[in-house]
Every structure is written in C-alpha cells, then in structure tokens.
Amino acid sequence: MRFVVCVKQVPDTTEIEVDEETGTIIREGVPSVLNAFDEFALNLAVELKNEVEEDVEIVALSMGPPQAKEALNKCLAIGADRAVLLTDMVFAGADTWATSVTLSRAIKNIGKTDIVFMGQEASDGNTAQVGPEVAAHMGIPQLTFVTEVESVNNSHVVAKKETDEGFVRIKCETPVMIACMPTPGFEPRIPNIREIMKAKKKEYQEWSHEDLGGDPSEYGLDGSESVVIKTYSPPPKGEGIIVDDEPEVAVKKLMDFFEDEGIL
Amino acid sequence: MPVWAIFKGGIMARTKLSDDRDLTEEQRLFKESLLEWAERNMPLDRVIKMNREGHPYPRELIKGLADLGVIMGTVPEERGGMGLTWKDQALIADIIGYIDPSIATAAGFMAVETGWGFTIDRHANDEIRKKYVQPAIRGDKFIGIATTEPGGGSDVANFKCTGEKDGDEWVLNGEKTFISGVEEAKQIGGGYWVNVRTGEKVPGAAHKNMTAFFVPIDSEGLTPTEPYDDAGRNSISTGGFIMEDVRVPEEYMLGEKDKGFYYTMEGFDNARILIGASAVGVTRRILEEAADYIKEREVFGSPLAKYEGIQFEFVERYTEMEASRLMVNKVADMQDTRYDEEGWAERSGKAKTYSPTEIAKWISMIKYKVPHLAKDTADDAMHWLGAAGYSSEYIFETAWRGVMSYCVGAEGGANIQKIVIGRETLGKDYVPYK
Numbered sequence: 001m002r003f004v005v006c007v008k009q010v011p012d013t014t015e016i017e018v019d020e021e022t023g024t025i026i027r028e029g030v031p032s033v034l035n036a037f038d039e040f041a042l043n044l045a046v047e048l049k050n051e052v053e054e055d056v057e058i059v060a061l062s063m064g065p066p067q068a069k070e071a072l073n074k075c076l077a078i079g080a081d082r083a084v085l086l087t088d089m090v091f092a093g094a095d096t097w098a099t100s101v102t103l104s105r106a107i108k109n110i111g112k113t114d115i116v117f118m119g120q121e122a123s124d125g126n127t128a129q130v131g132p133e134v135a136a137h138m139g140i141p142q143l144t145f146v147t148e149v150e151s152v153n154n155s156h157v158v159a160k161k162e163t164d165e166g167f168v169r170i171k172c173e174t175p176v177m178i179a180c181m182p183t184p185g186f187e188p189r190i191p192n193i194r195e196i197m198k199a200k201k202k203e204y205q206e207w208s209h210e211d212l213g214g215d216p217s218e219y220g221l222d223g224s225e226s227v228v229i230k231t232y233s234p235p236p237k238g239e240g241i242i243v244d245d246e247p248e249v250a251v252k253k254l255m256d257f258f259e260d261e262g263i264l
Numbered sequence: 265m266p267v268w269a270i271f272k273g274g275i276m277a278r279t280k281l282s283d284d285r286d287l288t289e290e291q292r293l294f295k296e297s298l299l300e301w302a303e304r305n306m307p308l309d310r311v312i313k314m315n316r317e318g319h320p321y322p323r324e325l326i327k328g329l330a331d332l333g334v335i336m337g338t339v340p341e342e343r344g345g346m347g348l349t350w351k352d353q354a355l356i357a358d359i360i361g362y363i364d365p366s367i368a369t370a371a372g373f374m375a376v377e378t379g380w381g382f383t384i385d386r387h388a389n390d391e392i393r394k395k396y397v398q399p400a401i402r403g404d405k406f407i408g409i410a411t412t413e414p415g416g417g418s419d420v421a422n423f424k425c426t427g428e429k430d431g432d433e434w435v436l437n438g439e440k441t442f443i444s445g446v447e448e449a450k451q452i453g454g455g456y457w458v459n460v461r462t463g464e465k466v467p468g469a470a471h472k473n474m475t476a477f478f479v480p481i482d483s484e485g486l487t488p489t490e491p492y493d494d495a496g497r498n499s500i501s502t503g504g505f506i507m508e509d510v511r512v513p514e515e516y517m518l519g520e521k522d523k524g525f526y527y528t529m530e531g532f533d534n535a536r537i538l539i540g541a542s543a544v545g546v547t548r549r550i551l552e553e554a555a556d557y558i559k560e561r562e563v564f565g566s567p568l569a570k571y572e573g574i575q576f577e578f579v580e581r582y583t584e585m586e587a588s589r590l591m592v593n594k595v596a597d598m599q600d601t602r603y604d605e606e607g608w609a610e611r612s613g614k615a616k617t618y619s620p621t622e623i624a625k626w627i628s629m630i631k632y633k634v635p636h637l638a639k640d641t642a643d644d645a646m647h648w649l650g651a652a653g654y655s656s657e658y659i660f661e662t663a664w665r666g667v668m669s670y671c672v673g674a675e676g677g678a679n680i681q682k683i684v685i686g687r688e689t690l691g692k693d694y695v696p697y698k
Contacts, residue, residue, distance in 0.1 A: 190300050193333030196293045
C-alpha cells in the first residue's frame with residue numbers, strides 16, 4: 001500500500017510582510033516552515049501506517065525551490081519513507097491549476113497510490129484548491145475537511161470529516177485524495193534526533209519537468225489559468241468602540257450607534 | 265480567527281538573536297525539535313518554578329530529554345548512542361542552555377551525563393554499558409562523575425579515596441562530595457565514575473596510581489550524604505557519598521589500572537566543551553528576554569533601548585556572545601578532529617592536527633570565559649530591568665545564580681582554567697605543573 005503526502009514549505013505565517021511596490025510577499029530573511037496543515041496530514045498518514053497490518057510506503061512530495069528540501073527532510077524525520085522534490089525553473093509562478101497538474105503527474109510517476117494526503121490549505125495562499133484539483137486530474141474521489149482517518153484496506157477508506165453541522169463518517173473507495181483539517185489543540189509529533197539522523201539515509205529525489213513529461217508550457221506561469229493582479233495587506237482597521245457601562249446604558253448607547261450609522 | 269491560528273506556531277528553527285545559516289540541515293531540525301519540545305514541556309515559567317521547588321529533577325523531563333535523543337548523542341550508534349559529532353552535541357547543549365538558563369538541565373544532562381557519560385562509555389566494558397550507560401541514554405538511569413573530595417576538588421591528583429584488590433574484587437573507601445545528581449541517581453538508579461588511589465602516592469607525581477571505577481549508587485557500603493542547599497541550578501541535586509568497604513568487581517574498572525588521571529582529564533575536556541556551549545545558549549536567552557523588555561519599557565518618555573547606556577551594554581554582550589559561539593564551534597571541531605585521529609586518548613603522542621594540551625587550552629578558554637559572560641549578562645539584564653529583573657518573575661536572577669556555579673567551580677574553577685591557558689601560552693617555565 002502507498003500513501004503520498006503532498007507538502008509545501010511556507011513562510012512563517014506570523015511574520016508575513018508584503019512589498020507594497022511589487023505587491024509580492026517578502027520572503028528574504030523570513031523563516032520558512034512546513035505548512036501546518038500538511039504536517040497534520042503527514043501525522044495522520046504516519047499514524048495510519050502504524051495501525052494497518054500491511055506494508056505501507058509513505059512518499060512525501062513537494063514542489064518548490066531547492067531549499068524546500070528542508071521541509072521534506074522534516075517529513076522524512078517524522079516518518080515518510082522517501083521524498084521527492086519537484087524543482088525546476090519551469091515550475092515557477094504556478095497557480096493552483098498548474099500546481100495540481102504538476103503534482104498529479106508526479107503522483108502518477110511515483111506509481112500506484114492508495115491515498116493522496118494533503119493539507120486542507122496552505123497558510124500562505126489559503127486557496128484550498130490544490131487538493132480537489134489533484135483529485136480531479138487523477139479522476140479519483142476526494143474527501144475534504146478530514147480530521148481523522150479511521151481505517152483503510154485495499155479497497156476502501158473510512159474517514160471522519162468536519163462539516164458546518166458537525167462530523168460525518170464516510171466510507172470511500174480508494175484511491176482517494178484526502179484533504180486534512182487539523183483539530184484545535186493538535187500537536188504534531190516532534191521528530192527526535194535519532195529520527196532526524198535516520199532521515200539522512202532515506203531516499204530523496206529531485207525531479208524536473210523532463211521527469212514528468214508533457215510540454216514545458218503546461219507548467220508554471222505558462223501553464224497557469226489565473227493571473228494575480230495585486231497582493232496587498234489590508235489596511236489596518238480603525239480603533240473599535242468599547243461600550244463599558246451598566247447594561248441599560250450600554251444597550252441604549254449601542255442602539256443609538258446603530259441608528260446613527262444607519263444599520264437599524 | 266484565521267484557521268491557521270489554531271496552531272500554537274511561533275517555533276522557528278531561528279530564534280530572535282541566533283544566526284542559523286551556518287548550521288547543517290539536520291542541525292536546524294534538531295534545533296526546531298528541541299525548541300518545540302521545550303515550548304510544550306519546559307517554558308520559562310516552568311524553569312523558574314522548577315528552580316524554586318528544587319530537586320530531584322522531574323522524572324518525566326529526564327525521559328523527555330532522553331526520548332528527544334539529547335543525552336550522550338556522541339556515543340557511537342552501535343553502543344546505543346547516535347554517533348553525533350561534538351559540533352552537533354555542542355549545538356544541542358547551546359539549545360539546552362537557551363531552554364533552561366538556570367543551567368540545571370545543562371549541568372545534569374549535558375556536562376555530567378553526556379560529557380562524562382560519553383567518556384565512561386569509552387573506557388567501560390560491555391556490562392557497564394548495558395547495565396548503566398545505555399539505560400542512562402534512554403533516561404532510565406542517571407550516571408555521573410565523582411572526583412571532588414572533602415579535602416579538595418581543583419587539586420584533582422591530591423585525592424585520598426583508596427582501592428585495594430581482594431580476589432576478583434576491589435574494595436573502595438573514602439568520601440566524595442559536591443557531586444551532581446546524587447538524588448536523581450538514588451531515585452531512578454545509576455552510578456558514578458569514582459577515582460581512587462590504587463598504589464602508593466608518588467612524591468612529585470601525585471596523579472599517578474589513580475584508578476577509575478564505575479560504582480553503582482546502590483552498592484553495599486555506599487551511603488549518600490545530605491544534599492547541599494545551593495544558590496542556584498536547584499532543580500538538579502548536588503550531594504555526596506561515603507564509601508565504606510564498597511566492593512566492585514574487577515570488570516567495573518574503567519580503562520586500565522593507574523591511568524584514571526588521564527581519563528579524568530579527557531572527561532573534563534568533554535564536559536567543559538558542553539558547559540561553554542550551554543553558557544552561549546544561556547547568554548542568548550537572557551539577551552532575547554531582556555531585549556523584549558527594554559524595547560517596551562518606557563522611562564522618561566522613551567523606551568529603555570533608546571538609551572545608549574543600555575543599548576551599548578546590550579551590544580557588547582551580544583558581540584561577546586557571538587564571538588563565544590564561534591569559539592565553541594572551533595573547540596567542538598577540534599574535539600571531532602581529535603577523536604577522528606585515534607591515539608590521543610592514550611597520550612601516545614600520536615595526536616596529529618592538535619596536541620591534547622593545545623585542545624585543553626582552547627577548552628579552558630571557553631570554560632573560563634563563557635559562563636562568566638552569561639553571569640555578567642544576567643547581571644547587566646537585572647540592572648536594565650531594575651526591581652523586575654531582580655524578581656523571579658523574570659529569568660535573570662535564576663540564570664545569574666545558576667551560571668555562577670560554572671564560574672566558581674563546577675567542572676573546574678576559573679583560576680584552574682587560567683593556569684591551563686597560562687601554561688600553554690607562556691610556557692611551563694612560567695606556569696609549571698605542581
């Protein structure tokens with residue numbers, strides 16, 4: 001059985017700044033981290049591997065510049081068996097469409113896969129599109145907002161999925177794409193030094209567009225269907241109004257405010 | 265709330281004042297793992313509380329440190345360690361000092377268990393390795409070093425404990441004192457490296473006839489003495505024990521008979537590297553915590569950090585901290601070279617790139633300098649913060665009391681380090697062996 005876990009290296013979300021002139025995210029000097037949603041997905045994959053009786057290979061897959069190897073090293077330390085980095089200038093500037101084309105071809109290259117694990121979204125773009133698009137390109141079902149994978153066998157997976165109303169348990173045929181949504185308080189497992197040293201000896205590969213086949217124009221900026229016109233930080237909100245009075249006075253003040261603003 | 269805010273976040277491989285660009289990919293991951301573990305298990309307020317409550321060191325934290333793999337990482341893989349380099353281990357000690365600026369964790373599990381434990385492993389037989397060293401690596405036992413005696417510590421060779429052979433056993437007598445971790449060893453099991461005299465004292469060569477043994481803490485005839493009430497680093501105990509006809513088998517001798525003094529110098533070297541490294545981490549943590557305060561706290565209409573009186577002191581300490589970090593890296597690199605070029609430990613005269621005394625000089629420089637830097641930085645920080653800095657609400661006074669231990673004597677006092685450095689720089693004619 002094989003699980004492929006797609007991961008992304010993202011800037012530390014607590015330190016993102018946007019260059020006002022170019023409208024792009026300033027990445028220089030900003031620490032990069034493994035996208036926390038993907039880390040959760042990897043944790044689910046490793047837990048599932050430990051629970052099933054069959055042999056499972058976990059392949060961590062990422063697309064990005066050479067330094068994204070660092071995120072894959074962490075995946076190998078956490079429990080992935082091997083890692084593949086899709087790195088090529090041809091892949092640069094990809095939107096979610098071109099990214100999902102690239103990833104789905106890479107998964108095909110990896111071989112028969114039972115579950116494609118992904119984070120629900122990436123903390124830098126927050127689109128939540130890549131997972132479902134990968135599923136569409138591969139022609140396989142998709143489960144999104146998954147918080148738990150209960151079991152898997154050669155034909156089906158049972159997972160718990162969060163909805164607006166609560167949770168639902170779904171039995172789904174494999175192969176399947178599962179987009180994982182961490183639960184509050186989730187603490188990813190911390191790789192120890194032994195695991196980090198062991199990760200050094202695991203298989204790591206870098207693939208370019210030539211390894212995936214197809215025309216270079218299908219990848220990266222050329223293969224993208226969307227164009228980012230502008231990226232900017234929203235203007236800071238003004239100071240709020242705090243009504244700190246006895247309830248009767250406070251309610252009156254609030255009602256006056258709503259009327260003055262034309263809300264009521 | 266953005267969805268990603270459900271993550272605790274904020275733990276990056278790079279902390280505010282550290283430059284990680286010279287680390288390897290694995291070292292960055294070590295750092296990230298240790299900091300993440302510390303955020304969950306040993307935040308600063310817990311460090312302060314642990315220091316206030318005193319020893320024994322919490323059992324679950326010993327297991328946690330062991331599970332992370334920070335204890336005795338330099339022991340070869342085939343003997344239960346991880347085969348880390350001294351540069352790797354020094355980086356780990358730096359982060360341990362950063363996590364716990366009281367230095368209790370660094371003292372107990374870097375200097376003692378790793379510096380000395382690694383050296384025990386080198387000279388022990390497989391039985392001691394299996395029964396004590398490997399369980400200590402797993403956090404199930406505590407092993408350490410007992411050199412100091414009531415008559416003195418700095419004068420290592422002038423010891424009084426004795427060992428006499430009786431059949432297949434050795435009978436040990438005497439008292440050891442100011443030993444780290446006795447209460448922890450009593451609690452979870454373990455033992456100590458103990459030096460005894462196994463022959464007549466040689467006039468002018470008191471270091472001869474010193475033999476090292478591994479002595480289990482629960483040996484019959486071994487009685488632990490009352491732990492000391494130390495000024496700082498209180499979450500790890502300092503104690504001692506009296507040996508009255510303690511019998512240990514011949515196999516518990518470390519290395520060869522009468523060579524204990526040389527092994528002891530090797531152990532000191534290893535422990536002192538990790539002390540220098542952990543003191544760098546302590547200094548960086550003090551500077552980071554102080555920086556947060558002086559940038560916020562306003563006095564006479566301006567943040568403290570805008571006053572050059574404070575700004576310049578901060579910058580001086582920061583510069584010394586980075587210089588110390590580079591020195592520690594150099595020394596750890598020298599130690600890696602030394603262990604790569606086998607033969608040095610037996611004092612065979614075959615050391616290649618660096619002579620043992622040259623390495624000892626560099627090690628003494630960091631052992632002397634960096635703990636003093638950490639202590640002085642804590643002192644400065646308390647001055648910058650005033651009454652707040654003097655209170656245990658902040659880490660500074662806890663750190664100040666802790667690192668003082670490394671200044672006054674633990675693993676070799678400051679003046680002993682100066683003698684070693686002086687002998688190597690001015691020559692034996694001016695600083696002779698005594």
